[in-house]
Amino acid sequence: MNQPSKIQEPSGKLGVLTPGMGAVSTTFISGVEAIKAGIGEPIGSLTQMGHIRLGKRTDNTSPLIRDFVPLAGLEDLVFGGWDVFEDDVYAAASHAGVLAQKDLDVLKDRLTAIKPMKAIFDRNYVRRLEGSHVKQASSKWDLAQMAREDIQRFKSDNGLDRVVVIWCGSTEIFLEPTAVHASVEAFETGLKDSDEGIAPSMIYAYAALTEGVPFFNGAPNLTVDLPVMLELARENAVPIMGKDFKTGQTLMKTILAPGFKARMLGVRGWFSTNILGNRDGEILDDPDSFKTKEESKLGVLEHILQPPLYPSLYGDIYHKVRINYYPPRGDEKEGWDNIDIFGWLGYPMQVKVDFLCRDSILAAPLVLDLVLFADLAQRSGLHGIQEWLSFYFKSPQTAEGLYPEHDLFIQLMKLKNTLRFLKGEDLITHLGQEYYD
Ligand SMILES: NC(=O)c1ccc[n+]([C@@H]2O[C@H](COP(=O)([O-])OP(=O)(O)OC[C@H]3O[C@@H](n4cnc5c(N)ncnc54)[C@H](O)[C@@H]3O)[C@@H](O)[C@H]2O)c1
Numbered sequence: 001m002n003q004p005s006k007i008q009e010p011s012g013k014l015g016v017l018t019p020g021m022g023a024v025s026t027t028f029i030s031g032v033e034a035i036k037a038g039i040g041e042p043i044g045s046l047t048q049m050g051h052i053r054l055g056k057r058t059d060n061t062s063p064l065i066r067d068f069v070p071l072a073g074l075e076d077l078v079f080g081g082w083d084v085f086e087d088d089v090y091a092a093a094s095h096a097g098v099l100a101q102k103d104l105d106v107l108k109d110r111l112t113a114i115k116p117m118k119a120i121f122d123r124n125y126v127r128r129l130e131g132s133h134v135k136q137a138s139s140k141w142d143l144a145q146m147a148r149e150d151i152q153r154f155k156s157d158n159g160l161d162r163v164v165v166i167w168c169g170s171t172e173i174f175l176e177p178t179a180v181h182a183s184v185e186a187f188e189t190g191l192k193d194s195d196e197g198i199a200p201s202m203i204y205a206y207a208a209l210t211e212g213v214p215f216f217n218g219a220p221n222l223t224v225d226l227p228v229m230l231e232l233a234r235e236n237a238v239p240i241m242g243k244d245f246k247t248g249q250t251l252m253k254t255i256l257a258p259g260f261k262a263r264m265l266g267v268r269g270w271f272s273t274n275i276l277g278n279r280d281g282e283i284l285d286d287p288d289s290f291k292t293k294e295e296s297k298l299g300v301l302e303h304i305l306q307p308p309l310y311p312s313l314y315g316d317i318y319h320k321v322r323i324n325y326y327p328p329r330g331d332e333k334e335g336w337d338n339i340d341i342f343g344w345l346g347y348p349m350q351v352k353v354d355f356l357c358r359d360s361i362l363a364a365p366l367v368l369d370l371v372l373f374a375d376l377a378q379r380s381g382l383h384g385i386q387e388w389l390s391f392y393f394k395s396p397q398t399a400e401g402l403y404p405e406h407d408l409f410i411q412l413m414k415l416k417n418t419l420r421f422l423k424g425e426d427l428i429t430h431l432g433q434e435y436y437d
Contacts, residue, residue, distance in 0.1 A: 013078050016080070018367075029111070035048075039103075044361075045369055051064055052064075068419065080154050080158075082116050082119045083133060084119040089112070090104060096360065119200070120134075125199045126283060144203050145207075151163060165213055165215045172222075177222065187202075206228075214240065223242060241389050246391075248274070258409060273324065274335045336353065336354050338351075339352075369392065389415065
């Protein structure tokens with residue numbers, strides 16, 4: 001990476017559009033409104049609560065990240081989005097049942113004012129969902145033009161300076177890249193022919209990138225992991241990143257697995273199962289949507305533990321992930337992990353994790369950070385894949401041929417060093433020889 005030119009200041013308003021205004025999106029929006037109203041704290045958000053060390057440990061210089069790099073302020077965010085349901089954010093958040101009704105009621109006026117635009121939706125890509133707030137057009141090309149107009153209108157109606165789009169929609173069925181995704185030219189022909197390889201999420205991504213707007217993907221769909229999207233990001237100088245917010249069980253996995261590996265403890269098996277009862281859980285009950293999620297969750301251990309390098313420790317690992325739809329739990333998921341590890345002379349041990357988490361409470365601060373960092377990347381002249389934001393994703397996007405870095409602590413170091421780099425500060429290697437010279 002070349003030293004970037006000066007970062008443009010975040011002047012004016014930043015629009016945030018989420019395709020999908022369900023549990024995650026409305027918990028994020030309501031949360032930001034609550035924080036702005038002074039009735040909640042942005043817990044879980046690195047951009048709001050995290051500090052970054054500069055220079056030597058003896059310098060005692062650790063500003064807040066938001067004071068160190070020029071991020072948009074929460075008061076400058078303007079929210080919008082698309083959904084297949086007409087519900088405004090107040091109604092959708094009440095339905096999602098993540099935040100208590102009394103907390104939402106305080107914000108009712110602000111939240112009812114945010115209404116979704118009609119969605120680009122096709123049941124062939126999300127089978128367990130049916131909604132009527134959907135755009136009608138004769139081709140996918142026309143839908144893409146409508147999404148572009150939505151972005152332009154949102155920008156002009158709200159007097160926005162910049163916009164970012166972050167996919168918070170349902171998990172689409174498992175798709176693989178085909179010839180239609182190989183180039184912008186092939187993709188545009190495919191849009192005109194309404195090619196079945198083009199899922200709704202890709203139409204939004206195409207529209208955003210063509211409008212010069214960053215697009216990040218919070219679900220495990222293929223969406224931006226495609227040559228066409230890389231080409232568009234390059235041509236229009238916009239950042240992209242995916243995929244699948246790293247929350248819940250995978251977050252735990254990427255905290256624990258680096259620890260086992262650091263101590264050279266072997267892992268024989270890792271069985272993960274979840275119960276979850278929100279709409280996301282219902283959609284993941286469809287085997288084709290689950291396959292998309294499963295692929296995203298399974299890669300994590302392989303890359304952290306590196307079995308080819310450590311065959312006797314990790315060469316024979318049995319890794320299984322299950323998600324069970326169980327309505328009584330709503331968003332309050334429970335995730336169990338049974339981990340069979342072994343130590344000195346191969347003696348077996350077990351670790352059991354029972355994580356009673358709240359999916360959208362974990363995801364909302366990630367959406368906020370990604371919105372602010374996507375905008376920072378854009379203003380810093382960084383475009384294409386933003387690997388430094390791997391920290392937030394279960395299945396981080398990388399350049400072709402490069403394996404993703406899943407270890408949460410390496411990801412955090414990379415993120416912070418990127419911020420230091422953007423500001424022309426010395427990178428921190430943790431070598432620390434200078435303290436003993
Ligand atoms: N909550 C987490 O911790 C977490 C973590 C990682 C990934 N995710 C992913 O984030 C996404 C959102 O999760 P959620 O819990 O908010 O789910 P949700 O079901 O509550 O919300 C998804 C919303 O997207 C809408 N939608 C679906 N297809 C659409 C389309 N084509 N255009 C516009 N809207 C569309 C649905 O109507 C729904 O309102 C899911 O794909 C989920 O797998 C969530």
